[in-house]
Amino acid sequence: MTDQITRFNLAMRVLHWSMALLIFAMVFAGLAMVRALEPWQLTLLGLHKPFGTLALLLLLLRFLIRIKSSTPSLPSGMSTIQVKLAKFSHWLLYALMLIIPTSGLLMQYYAARPIVVFDFFTIPAAMVPHIEYFAVFREGHSLAILLLITVLAVHIGAALYHHFIRKDGVLKSML
Amino acid sequence: MKYTSVSLLEKGFYVASLAVALLLSPLTQAQTEQVTAQQFVDLQQGQAHFPGFRRAHAKGICVSGEFKSNGRLSQYSNATVFKAGTHPFIGRLSIAGNNPHAAELTAPVRSFALSFVTGAERWNIAMNTPPVMAVTNPHDFYQQIVALKQGKEAVKDFFAEHPESADFLAWKASYTPSSSFALETYHSINAFYLVDEKAQRQAIRWKMLPLNEESKNPYTGKDALQQEFATRLEKGSVRFNWQFIFAKQEDDENNPAKLWPSNRAKVDAGEIFITHWQPQLSGNCHALNFDPLILPSGVIATEDPILRARSAAYAESYRRRAKEQLMGALEETAND
Numbered sequence: 001m002t003d004q005i006t007r008f009n010l011a012m013r014v015l016h017w018s019m020a021l022l023i024f025a026m027v028f029a030g031l032a033m034v035r036a037l038e039p040w041q042l043t044l045l046g047l048h049k050p051f052g053t054l055a056l057l058l059l060l061l062r063f064l065i066r067i068k069s070s071t072p073s074l075p076s077g078m079s080t081i082q083v084k085l086a087k088f089s090h091w092l093l094y095a096l097m098l099i100i101p102t103s104g105l106l107m108q109y110y111a112a113r114p115i116v117v118f119d120f121f122t123i124p125a126a127m128v129p130h131i132e133y134f135a136v137f138r139e140g141h142s143l144a145i146l147l148l149i150t151v152l153a154v155h156i157g158a159a160l161y162h163h164f165i166r167k168d169g170v171l172k173s174m175l
Numbered sequence: 176m177k178y179t180s181v182s183l184l185e186k187g188f189y190v191a192s193l194a195v196a197l198l199l200s201p202l203t204q205a206q207t208e209q210v211t212a213q214q215f216v217d218l219q220q221g222q223a224h225f226p227g228f229r230r231a232h233a234k235g236i237c238v239s240g241e242f243k244s245n246g247r248l249s250q251y252s253n254a255t256v257f258k259a260g261t262h263p264f265i266g267r268l269s270i271a272g273n274n275p276h277a278a279e280l281t282a283p284v285r286s287f288a289l290s291f292v293t294g295a296e297r298w299n300i301a302m303n304t305p306p307v308m309a310v311t312n313p314h315d316f317y318q319q320i321v322a323l324k325q326g327k328e329a330v331k332d333f334f335a336e337h338p339e340s341a342d343f344l345a346w347k348a349s350y351t352p353s354s355s356f357a358l359e360t361y362h363s364i365n366a367f368y369l370v371d372e373k374a375q376r377q378a379i380r381w382k383m384l385p386l387n388e389e390s391k392n393p394y395t396g397k398d399a400l401q402q403e404f405a406t407r408l409e410k411g412s413v414r415f416n417w418q419f420i421f422a423k424q425e426d427d428e429n430n431p432a433k434l435w436p437s438n439r440a441k442v443d444a445g446e447i448f449i450t451h452w453q454p455q456l457s458g459n460c461h462a463l464n465f466d467p468l469i470l471p472s473g474v475i476a477t478e479d480p481i482l483r484a485r486s487a488a489y490a491e492s493y494r495r496r497a498k499e500q501l502m503g504a505l506e507e508t509a510n511d
Contacts, residue, residue: 033487034212034487034490034491035211035212035213035487036209036211036212036487037209037210037211037212037215037313037314037483037484037487037488038209038480038483038484039478039480039483039484040483041483041484041486041487042468042476042483042486045486045487111464111493112290112297112462112463113297113464113466113469114295114296114297114469122295122296123295124294124295125295125297127292128459128462129462129463129464130462131461131462131493131496131497131500132497132500132501134462134493134497135494135497135498135500135501136501138494138497138498139498139501
């Protein structure tokens with residue numbers, strides 16, 4: 001048997017922390033731009049959409065790397081329910097990271113709003129808008145964000161719990 | 176530095192710093208009392224609430240037709256719509272207000288919105304009869320609507336406190352609403368930039384001037400403008416001249432309350448032909464949010480604070496009516 005892995009590989013760590021930064025920025029940008037009537041709103045809106053597209057592409061890359069890489073096993077001594085919850089919350093985060101940008105793209109599509117991605121290309125939108133499909137993806141986008149914020153709170157809380165209370169290597173495995 | 180050439184890195188840095196700034200924003204916003212898109216749309220929809228309808232300019236009709244471009248604007252902007260030729264559009268004629276069943280003839284503000292699709296791009300245009308706003312930012316605009324709802328005295332006080340409304344008041348004194356959608360002049364109000372192939376910008380406003388025969392409106396009911404328009408279309412298309420007004424260096428394109436001097440250069444881009452109309456709920460304009468910040472390449476937004484507030488406010492109105500429609504709000508409603 002090979003050596004026990006204690007850390008996620010470099011690619012996974014880089015993707016984890018860069019996406020963490022991106023997701024935090026996107027959530028705050030999103031919450032601000034749906035409320036603000038300030039002149040920067042349009043600029044922020046114009047950044048939120050291409051960065052959301054980027055987040056989706058990064059997620060697909062991350063998912064590919066995840067299934068091709070070995071990952072550190074959870075520390076021994078965790079109860080079965082804790083292990084199950086840990087695995088479930090990680091897959092739930094992946095699901096939300098997929099659902100959020102996808103619903104964002106689809107709500108723009110059905111509202112007939114093309115998305116300009118960093119002046120490189122334009123993602124076309126529906127010729128004929130469909131307001132009810134828009135409503136589904138618009139409300140879904142918001143609900144998924146609320147769920148994401150909740151799961152992230154658990155995720156961060158769990159990382160701190162492992163590090164400061166259990167004093168195991170879980171947080172360090174991602175540093 | 177050209178706006179369009181900001182590097183990816185700078186954009187990333189910008190988002191990150193905005194996120195940090197926004198984390199701290201509750202501290203700074205407590206003092207400035209900024210109106211949000213939600214508060215704005217709450218005010219527009221008022222106490223009487225019409226689920227499934229637009230929150231502003233709730234009553235109108237869908238129209239469609241084509242723009243015959245003469246090509247003269249294409250040296251100032253690479254937008255496809257300005258290339259010589261025929262460009263189809265869908266649009267909407269409406270009156271201001273939150274009531275989708277309101278009487279039309281007495282409505283003081285009429286509107287014309289258009290939407291062009293060219294390739295992967297879309298250009299939405301939302302015009303009103305006044306050529307300028309009374310105020311220069313969305314927060315004062317909010318207070319203006321509050322005053323309008325309070326009555327004449329409040330309006331008088333509001334304008335007295337806002338000397339920037341002089342151009343708007345002068346226009347208002349000279350204007351009498353006509354009895355036809357086809358006899359109004361519609362204005363872009365806010366200024367935009369035309370951008371040519373060398374990335375040169377020209378600040379412009381535009382208007383659409385009616386080219387239609389004066390005639391008396393025989394209808395008097397609450398749908399009089401729609402009925403008159405439908406009757407008029409049976410005799411042929413309704414036409415407008417699409418005219419662009421070019422700002423000079425000394426004109427402030429970011430101030431929507433200030434008219435530019437009348438001697439500014441004007442360029443006619445071509446003629447708008449409205450050929451068909453449809454009731455609004457079954458028509459092809461119903462599902463569209465005419466957010467005037469959906470722009471094609473070749474046209475970009477100025478920093479005008481009211482223009483830049485329009486996207487968030489339109490989005491909030493669209494979100495509300497979309498959700499209401501999904502929940503079945505319009506299933507029992509007849510077209511009006």
